[in-house]
Amino acid sequence: MKTIERQIEERGYWGSKAEFILAVAGNVVGLGNVWRFPYLCYKYGGGMRCVPYLMFVATCGVPLFLLETAMGQYTQEGGITCWRRLCPLAEGHSGVLLHVLHHHSGLGTLLPHLLFQFPTSMGQCSLLRRVLALSGGIEEVGKINWEILLCVVAMWIICYFCIWKGVKSTGKVVYFTATFPYVMLLVLLFRGLTLPGALQEVVFYLYPEPSLLADSQVWMEAGAQIVFSYSLSVGTLTVLSSYNKYNNNCYRDCFWLCLLNSGTSLVTGFAVFSVLGFMAHEQGVPIEEVAESGPGLAFIAYPQAVAMMPFPQLWAVCFFIMIILLGLDTHFVAVEAVVTSMMDLFPAVLRRAGRREIFLLFFCLACFMGQLFMVTEGGMYVFQLFDNYACSGACLLLLSVFESLAMGWIFGAERMFDAIEDITNSRPNYIFMLCWKYLTPLVSMVSFVCSVVEYEPLTFNRWYVYPDWAYALGWLLALSSILLVPGWAMGRLLAGKGSLKQRWLHLCNPDTNLPLSNKQRAGMKETVSTTEIKDLVRLNVEEREN
Structure with missing residues (x-):
């Protein structure tokens, strides 16, 4: 037995505080900050959208960010075993990791599409027909795009070597992958603000429309933006913070990282809309004709704008390197979250010399094989189906409800406060306890219900309507992530031993070996x-x- 114990390797820690900060920053600051936040500000009244955005930051974003980072640091465990030790009844919450990984794997197939746009005029027709080689619909899978496939292979190879040694390699990689996008963002911001017509469109981007606050869609979009951009309820924050030393001040880190995330979104809006303003000025058209949501804003409108700048190839390369790194950071952190959680679940098997590298290799191969559908001519339709259903904003809002109720009431907000105080030597503000127990679940549930009531069927590029079976598949994907928590709890209650009350109490009690406050x-x-x-x-x- 002693020989076996000696063979099990230690989990390890971040080499420095900077590695943790950069890893979390690279994870939470992603593609959504570049294309989604600026577009939503433009669509829903610019400065007025800050009202629901800040409300969700205060009631959901910061409280859940602190909760998840504290959970990982307190238990020193990955996403699965962390919940098992704190609240076994809610262990099903950890299953959402796989859905998030599927989402980011699909995103990984989208990133290589950018590489083929540099030398062209980069118009929408080029993207849809030459680069993506789109078929007529999701029912027409078509052939594999071999250029895209090779780029996806390269992406997975890069991802593998970024995390193959755990935090030892990840901590070094993020010094480049997390900082380079900020350098390029500042360069693009300065370049954009000096273009003709830029300032007028920046004012338009921030111009308030108070009447839009009565639109429920504004509040729903703000909630979805927070859970996405803060990486809430998906387990990655818990995994990253589990590699911190026990006495790291996660309370202070939480505020700085949340400020960095929201600040990046705002600054990116200036960068993106200053260039879009230049494009509208040059073409003599309103900005409504050049601003689109999602990939349209980052992958179509922006390439058209940089093509009209001096040295367009240089600006295109700089922008898309930034985009690729933003996506790559989020992608390999999602993979690391799953791998770490599995290693913590089976330490005697996987935490041995060389086992991590082998497991990661097979895991990456399995993920690569699973996303081959997305590199076909109908792949973009599949990607958007996953993007809008598998781990949508509505799903994450409901998971936020489960998470806050489990930790606020079953584990106990007071007990979590004692743990954070023991970690940081300072007691959090009482407002966090109020949020975990009341405000966060209430606001998240109301937003989820409104999202379901206001549901509109998914379309692609405003012209393609998915078939009924695709919508049914999408709802199955959504339900599979939503029902994991109550389904797991029900299964454990039915499979346990003893009376129903004894089983309930057993599943509601945390591990007795947790650190004492x-x-x-x-x-x-x-x-x-x-x-x-x-x-x-x-x-x-x-x-x-x-």
Whole structure:
């Protein structure tokens, strides 16, 4: 037994605080900051959209960000075993990791499409017909695009070597992958603001439309943006923070990283819309004709704009390197989250010399094979189906409800406060307890219900309507992530031993081997002291009687 224990390797820690900060920054600051936030600000009233955005930041974003980073650091465990130790009843929440990985794997097939746009005029026709070679619909799979396939192979190879040694390699890679996009963003921001027509469109981007606050869609989009851009309820924050030393100040890190994320979204809006303003100025058309959502904004409108700049090839390369790194960071962190969670689940098997590299190799190969459909002529239709259903904003909002209820009520917000105080030597503001128990689940549930009520069938590029079976598949994908938590809880309750009450209490109690907080240690000392006093009194009484 001792020989086996010696063979199991340690989990390890981040080499420095900077590695953790950069890894989390690379994960939370992604493609959504580049294309989604600026577009939504333009669509829903610019400055007025900051009202629902800031409300969700205060009630959901920051509280859940702190909760998830504290959970990982407190338990020193990955996504699955962390929930098992804190709240076994909600262990099904960890299953969403696989859905997030499928989403980012699909995103990985989208990134190589950019590489073929540099030397061209980069118009929409070029993207849809030559680069993506789109078929007539999802029912027409078509042939594999071999150029895209080779790029996807290259992407998975890069991903493998970024994380093959765990935090030892990831911590070094993020010094480049997380910082280069910020350098390019500042360069593009400066270049964009100096273009003709840029300032007028920046003002248009921020111009408030108070009447739009009455639109429920504004609030739903703000909630979805927060859970996506903050990487909430998907387990990656828990995994990344589990490699911190126990006494790292996660409370302070939470505020700085949330500020960095939201600040990046705002600055990116200036960069993107200054260039879109230049494009509208040059073409003499309103900005409504050049601003589109999602890939349309980043992969169609922006290439058209940089093609009209001096040295267009240089600007195109710079922008798309930034886009690729933003996507790559988020992608390999999602893979690392799954691999770490599996290694923590089976440490005796996987945490041995050379086992991680082999497991990661087979895992990457399996993911690559699973996404071959997305490199076909109908692949973009499949990607958008996954993007809108498998791990949509509505699904993550409901998972946020489960998460906050499980930790706020079953594990206990007070107990979590004691853990954070033990970690950081400072007690969090009481507003976080209020959010975990009441505000976060309430706001998230209302947003989820509104999302379901306001549901509109998915279309591609405003002209292609998916067949009914595709919508049914999409809803199955959505339900598979939503029902994981209650389904797992029900299964454990039915499969457990003892009475229903005993099974419930067993699943609601955390692991007894969790680190003791200062309050728990003080309580144990008082108990021991009281017991010792009682023993002394009893001995004195016995001596007198004798």
